[in-house]
Amino acid sequence: MRPFYGALVHLHPPPFRREFGEQMLSIFEEMAADRRAAASLCVDAVISLARQWLLRSGLWKVLAAIALAGLPFAAIPFGAPRVRSWAIASGSGLQPSIEDLVKITLTTFGLISIILAATVSWARAVSNRRRASCHWSYVQSRSATAGFRPSKT
Amino acid sequence: MNARAGTPELEGFLPLGQAALYILLALAGEERHGYGIMLEAARQSRGKYKPGPGTLYDNLRKLIDQGMIEESRRASPTEDPRRRYYRITAFGRRVLAADVERLEAVVREAKARLRPPSARTI
Numbered sequence: 001m002r003p004f005y006g007a008l009v010h011l012h013p014p015p016f017r018r019e020f021g022e023q024m025l026s027i028f029e030e031m032a033a034d035r036r037a038a039a040s041l042c043v044d045a046v047i048s049l050a051r052q053w054l055l056r057s058g059l060w061k062v063l064a065a066i067a068l069a070g071l072p073f074a075a076i077p078f079g080a081p082r083v084r085s086w087a088i089a090s091g092s093g094l095q096p097s098i099e100d101l102v103k104i105t106l107t108t109f110g111l112i113s114i115i116l117a118a119t120v121s122w123a124r125a126v127s128n129r130r131r132a133s134c135h136w137s138y139v140q141s142r143s144a145t146a147g148f149r150p151s152k153t
Numbered sequence: 154m155n156a157r158a159g160t161p162e163l164e165g166f167l168p169l170g171q172a173a174l175y176i177l178l179a180l181a182g183e184e185r186h187g188y189g190i191m192l193e194a195a196r197q198s199r200g201k202y203k204p205g206p207g208t209l210y211d212n213l214r215k216l217i218d219q220g221m222i223e224e225s226r227r228a229s230p231t232e233d234p235r236r237r238y239y240r241i242t243a244f245g246r247r248v249l250a251a252d253v254e255r256l257e258a259v260v261r262e263a264k265a266r267l268r269p270p271s272a273r274t275i
Binding site for chain 2: 020028041049
């Protein structure tokens with residue numbers, strides 16, 4: 001089971017694998033004598049793999065954006081849509097077809113979703129910066145009382 | 154000790170998640186390597202919480218980023234050289250103390266409410 005676990009660890013995102021991969025293998029070797037424990041470690045590694053790629057690496061945002069942006073193309077049957085915009089439709093006095101309305105609605109929905117994902121991402125980055133700054137001001141205040149000034153790097 | 158008094162900056166970190174709480178508790182006594190943290194978390198929870206390495210290192214990464222723990226040293230020559238030791242920082246200790254205080258308040262409240270009606274004072 002060691003090669004299988006090694007492969008699971010190897011499939012983790014490179015930064016995580018470089019930092020913790022060897023330690024994960026070390027723990028596996030420590031516990032591998034118990035077959036049930038080894039199996040549960042493999043399950044943990046599969047869950048960790050999904051977590052690191054889908055949540056921590058930000059891949060989910062890319063996948064969600066691609067899926068939402070592709071919705072209009074997937075929803076409309078081949079060859080059916082005519083290229084007409086609201087401006088052309090209203091300017092020429094033509095009524096937009098149901099297909100056009102669906103296309104416009106889904107495109108708008110896709111764009112809003114992308115903007116929403118970007119906003120959430122930005123808000124999380126700001127929140128993380130604020131937390132780090134809180135920690136840093138705490139470190140500085142403690143260091144001032146201890147008589148030395150730490151470097152931020 | 155009132156760890157939360159005058160420290161609004163800690164509020165953003167509370168409540169601690171289950172994994173973060175057990176990791177900080179495991180490191181509160183002494184520095185430990187990953188496997189040591191896993192064993193200590195299992196011991197402290199009386200076997201009810203056994204984080205795997207994936208969960209453990211994901212949370213260690215978060216706690217390091219938040220400045221609550223830090224890597225202390227590499228393994229000694231007699232140990233597996235891949236091991237790394239971690240220790241709690243002063244900031245991590247303050248966050249842990251604040252969360253323990255929060256939990257104490259929860260326990261106090263729960264005990265008061267779960268007391269048999271006859272024992273309650275009106």
